[in-house]
Amino acid sequence: MHVCYGRTMNASTPRRTFDAEQIQRVNQSVTMAEELVSNFFKMSANQWLRPKYDVSTLADLTPAEIVDGPFAQIIRYEGQRKGSPLGSDAYDYYKICLQDHAILAALDSSAELALLPFCLYVVVHELVHIVRFSKFLQNFNATASEKLAEEHRVHLITHQILSNVRLTGLDAVIEYYRSWRTPLENLSSP
Numbered sequence: 001m002h003v004c005y006g007r008t009m010n011a012s013t014p015r016r017t018f019d020a021e022q023i024q025r026v027n028q029s030v031t032m033a034e035e036l037v038s039n040f041f042k043m044s045a046n047q048w049l050r051p052k053y054d055v056s057t058l059a060d061l062t063p064a065e066i067v068d069g070p071f072a073q074i075i076r077y078e079g080q081r082k083g084s085p086l087g088s089d090a091y092d093y094y095k096i097c098l099q100d101h102a103i104l105a106a107l108d109s110s111a112e113l114a115l116l117p118f119c120l121y122v123v124v125h126e127l128v129h130i131v132r133f134s135k136f137l138q139n140f141n142a143t144a145s146e147k148l149a150e151e152h153r154v155h156l157i158t159h160q161i162l163s164n165v166r167l168t169g170l171d172a173v174i175e176y177y178r179s180w181r182t183p184l185e186n187l188s189s190p
């Protein structure tokens, strides 16, 4: 698994799930994120991304997919194309596991943060990870310090992707993540 760092919750916070209206906004953010990330990497969402990943919210996660603190984690599964002999034609499949409770806690912590721009940032960030994993630009099973360096890189790319997007509340989200874009010290260089 790849866990993206969070910082607002403690483990005793109850796990709230998104309500129906919030799920709609999450879905909207996924659609927007797919388009932005495919344009950025100049690839078609259908060809490149869609068969390879899915986004789930807390209500659809298994206990192993839930984590307290981070806003999301990515779990890699091995997929098998239908009709092919066992072991042949296997492919990597990534599940973006959104942690509703951590996202809602972050929104509670700041009146400036809103769900749509916040989820847009999180989903773009996770899709950038997946593109980089699937292009072998980053090893899924990296060391802790490599993972931290990758977080920094992925936040920079996320910022680049979102820098020309006009969406109410997005500036506040970008500001919220500012510390992740400043150079990290004591990391092995990529």
Ligand SMILES: [Zn+2]
Pocket (backbone or CB within 6 Å): 003, 004, 005, 125, 129, 151, 154
């Ligand atoms: Zn991340």
